[in-house]
Amino acid sequence: MKRALIVVDVQNDFCEGGSLPVAGGAEVAFRIGRLLHEWTEQGPKSPDYAVAVATRDHHIDPGGHFSDRPDFVDSWPVHCVVGTDGAAFHPNLDPQPFNAIFLKGEHAAAYSGFEGRTTDGDSLADWLRKHEVTDVDVCGIATDYCVRATALDAVSSGFSVRLLTDLCAGVAEASSASAVEELRTAGTVIA
């Protein structure tokens, strides 16, 4: 068994002060940073990750994903535009010892990290298989959108999946709760 940590979209625009802030985003960034610190220090409480990866929303012109009058379901304020500070990892996410970063959404909405690619062109599923990963822990922002989609794709790609709920923040309470139930039904362990 080899386990990977997948950190989804912990970017400035999704945290307090960003253009599409999710309540609790900065706190989640801090907690994930603490977990990554334990991992890199290999202390007694170090999690058993073989690798850690991150995904990032990485928009150039994603069409109807952006709107001046967003409905906050299918359309959103402008966010995570390539080259802006909003697209950068939140500074509370420290350290950032990722073995690979998967960028998604250049020209269309992409909620799942499995739609992303490294700058070398590797997809997340191919990269994880290349590193013999069998199990993944998923955390990040937002529970009801990109975390949900990433975890569902991880299950359908054949990985054993845990959702680290203490390390997730959601856009809305009701849709986050139903996302967690949907993931549980799909076979995700809710940790």
Ligand SMILES: [Zn+2]
């Ligand atoms: Zn987006």
